Amino acid sequence: MSEVGLFDFEERCSQLNLLGNPLERLNDAIEWESFRSILSKIHEKPRKDNSGRKPYDCVLMFKVLILQSLYNLSDDQMEYHTRDRISFMQFLGLKLDDIVPDSKTIWLFREQLTELNLIKTLFSRFDDFLSRQGYTAKAGSIVDASIVEVPVQRNSREDNKQIKQGQLPPSFTDNPNKMRQKDTDARWIKKHNRNYFGYKNHINVDVKYKMIRKYEVTAANVHDSQEAKELLDNKNSNKDVYGDSAYRSDEISRHIEKKGFRDCIHRKGYRGNKLDERSIKANTKKSRIRARVEHSFGRISQFGRKMIRCVGKVRACAKIGLRNLLYNMDRYVRLAV
Secondary structure, three states: OOOOOOOHHHHHHHHHHHOOOHHHHHHHHOOHHHHHHHHHHHHOOOOOOOOOOOOOOHHHHHHHHHHHHHHOOOHHHHHHHHHHOHHHHHHHOOOOOOOOOOHHHHHHHHHHHHHOOOHHHHHHHHHHHHHHOOOOOOOOEEEEEEEEEOOOOOOOHHHHHHHHOOOOOHHHHOOHHHHOOOOOOOEEEEEOOEEEEEEEEEEEEEOOOOOEEEEEEEEOOOOHHHHHHHHOOOOOOOOEEEEOHHHOOHHHHHHHHHOOOEEEEOOOOEOOEOOOHHHHHHHHHHHHHHOHHHHHHHHHHHHHOOEOOOOOHHHHHHHHHHHHHHHHHHHHHHHHO
C-alpha cells in the first residue's frame, strides 16, 4: 500500500473536476467575496476578550449554508458530509487537516443571519450581480406561489383552537421546552384533496431568464392573491404581469393598472357565466408564458422536496429565502457557464 503524498488531495480534486464536478462550476461562477460586507455584520458584536477559538470566516459559513440548501441536509448531516466528501471540502476551500464547522456552529450562524434579517439583503446583493452580468429582468413578470411543508404538529383540539385564534395555549407557555418545539405560525391548507401543513413561497419570476426577482413568505392558508401587490417588480423592462386565475380580482387589476403594469392574468369563469371562446384562447396563449414559473418551482423542489425542518415563520423565511437565492445561483450557472 503506497503512502499518502503531499499533493494527493489536490490530485483527487483535479480528477473530480475533470469528471464534471457541479460544485466546481458553482464555486467558480459566483463572486462569493461580494457577500462579505453583509455577512461581516454577524461578527460586529464586540468580543469580551481574545481568548478561545476565533470565529469561522463568514463567507465560508455562508457557503456551508448554500451547500446545505442544495442537498437538503440537516446540521448534523452537513457536518458529516463536509468531513466525508472531498467535493464539499474543495468547494469550501478546506484541507484534510483543517477544522470543520460542527453542527452547532452551522446552526448558530444560520440563527445569526436570521436574527439580523440578512437573507433578503443577500438575495438583493446577488440580484445586483445578475444585473451587472447582463441578466436584468426582461419580457414581463410571472407571479405564483408554492406550498412548503414543515413537520406536522401533534396538538390537542383545544390547543389548535387557541392557535387559530392567535393565542398561545397555556400548555405551551407553561413549558418552555415544549414551546421551542411548537410551530404556531404554520397553517393547514387543502389542495387537490390533500392536506398540507406549512408555509407558502410567493415569487415573482422574470419571463426572459426565469430568475426569482422578488419573494414573500406567508403561512400556507394565505391566499396567493394577498401577496400579489408586494411581488410587482418595477425593475422589469416589460410591464406585463402574468398569473393564474387565483390572482384575478378587480382590486388587483386596478392596482396593477395604477402602478403602470399591464394585466395579463388569466381570466376566470364562474357558474352561469362561463368564459367565451376568445377568453379561452387568450388564457391558452398566456399559459405558454405563465408555465415558465412552474419550471422554477420544479427546480427548487429538487433541492428539498418542498419540505423544510424548522420551527416558526422567522426561521422558515430564512430557509425558504436561502433556497430562492440558491435557485438564482443555480440558474445563473446554467445560463452563463
